[in-house]
Amino acid sequence: MILNNDEEIQVEEAILKADELISFEKNYEEAIKYLEIALISHPTNYLLYSKIGYSYMQLEDYEDAVIFFKKAISFSQEDSTTYYNLAICLEELNFENYDEIDAYYEKSIKCALTSFEKDPSNHIYIKYIADAFFKLENFKKAINYYERFLKYQLDEEVLEFLSYSYIYQRENFNKAVETLKKTIKYSEEKSKKIHLYKVLVTVYYFDLKDYKKSIDTYLKIIELVDEGEYAVTYFKIAEIYRRDIKDYDTAIKYYHKSLQYDENYEPSYTWLACTHNYKKEHSLALKNFLIAKDLNPKSVEVYNNLVYIYSDLGMYEKVEENLKKALKIDPKYDASLLAMLEVNLISKKEFDKKCVDTIFETYSNVKSVMAEYNMLRILKLAVENKDISTELKQWEEKYSTLRQGYSIIALQNWATNLDPKLKQIILDALKIFKKEN
Incomplete structure (x- = not known):
């Protein structure tokens, strides 16, 4: 279709307006209208289809997005972002041909490498390559390209995904921490900072086993979150003191702090009670x-916890009463079944x-229960x-590799009253049952 000068100007203005709507106003529905106007006179322009x-x-209309990305590819096989975005949309649609999705990421990498060779000053292609390697779970190469990109330009999103790459690679958690801290420093959005601090906690806690720094990070989170999240966050701090540090007095302090902000937060009462029980404060x-x-x-767990405390107090009628309530709620809950026996x-x-x-119908193949x-x-x-003896x-012989998790102490207390x-x-016998291998 041949256009006169006025028509050509109108098309160019439509494309510019669409770009403005996409980049600055985020008005994608209106942008589509302008791009469709441009398509009338440029029906083979891959970039219009890609936009x-x-x-x-x-x-989030991924089905239509896939249609237009594939149409774009039919006119040009050289655009990295089109392949990348197509793969993302197929993932969102739970497309089950993973090989096809991976092939689009690989084509994205190939196109970006070719484009970068042609224009080495355009460093954005390095990011495109890193992003595609990240999606392919090749974290070593993703790290390499993210770090290369950061030599040219500081970018918050790149720092964030470099952090995730270190975490998923599972080889250098200290580097993950360093990069996360840098990302937090440059992040201006509060919700993003909170998210990154929560990621940082998981690295400190699960990967580095640094419980003190986990707690310090939770305290930083408290400085940022709304008061409505204080109860849960203080509870998590209490859990570290109870479960990992074994500082029961400090754990009790933080459970109470949690309850100051939500007096109906049941987990804090439950684990506060357990902590008092550890201290024999029945x-x-x-x-x-x-x-x-x-x-x-x-809650089955609540009744089972009552079972343990009544058992420690020797109040077996109460034990049986609460076990029956637990089994009424969940007749197959293994802890309740075993406690009843x-x-x-x-x-x-x-x-x-x-x-x-x-037990036999449900757990005959579960070694720990048996x-x-x-x-x-x-x-x-x-x-x-x-x-x-036999x-x-x-x-x-059968269970020697298991770590016995039952209430050995309660059974020892019971044994003291036997002849x-x-x-x-x-x-x-209990010495054998409680042995850890």
Whole structure:
């Protein structure tokens, strides 16, 4: 189609207006209208199709985006961003041909390398290459190209994805920390800073096992988040003190701090109670467990926690009462099933047949559960004055690689009230059951 000068000017103005709408106003629907006007006179212009595809992509209309990106590729196979964006859209659509998606990322890399060779001063192609390698999970090459790009230009997004590349490569977590801190420094958006601090916590906590720095980072997060997030964040700090540092007094302090900002936050009551229980402060433990139960009466875990505290207090009627409530909520919960058998053992009752049947129906192939079931079964044989030496040997051979996770202390306390001979048999057996290999 041949245009006169006025028509050509109108088309150029339409393209410029579309670019302005995309880049500055983020008005993608209006941009599409102007680009479609330009297509009438330029029906084979790959860039117009690619820009329309990009606009649909930003509108999260990935199906239409794919149509226009593929149309763009039909007219030109040299644009890196078109291949890259096409692959992204197919991922968003849960397209199952992963080889095809990877092929588009690889073509994106090839096009970007060719373009960079032609124009080495245009460093954006280095970023395109890095991004595609990141999507292909080739983090070593992604790191290489991201670092090359940063030599020419400081870019917050590149720093962020360089950080992720170090994390996913799992070889240099200190470098990941260094890059995350730099990204946070240059990030102006508060929500982005919060997100990056949370990523930093995961590296400190899970990868570097640096609990002090994990806590320090949570305290920085508290400086940024809204007050509505204080309860959860203080709870996470308390958890580190309880679970990892074993500083129970400080953990208790932070659980209370969490509850200052949300007096109905059940997890803080639950783990505050557990921490008091660790310290043998049973009355405080029971008080907080009961509050947790009132806040979350349908939680199996809450009732199981009450079971443990009542067991430590020797209140076995309460133990059984709460176990029945737990099993009513979830009849297949392994901890409740096993705890009921423990109560049967201590109360000199036959094992609850329904619980035993459920254990075998649901957990016969779960070694950890069967180890605990067989532990209780062997102890019951001992109480019945039967020889358990062969059973113990078989248990140790079968489960010797398991770390016994059952309430050994409660069973030891129970054994102390048995006659001397049986007491010794039970305590000797428990030494085998609690052994860690």
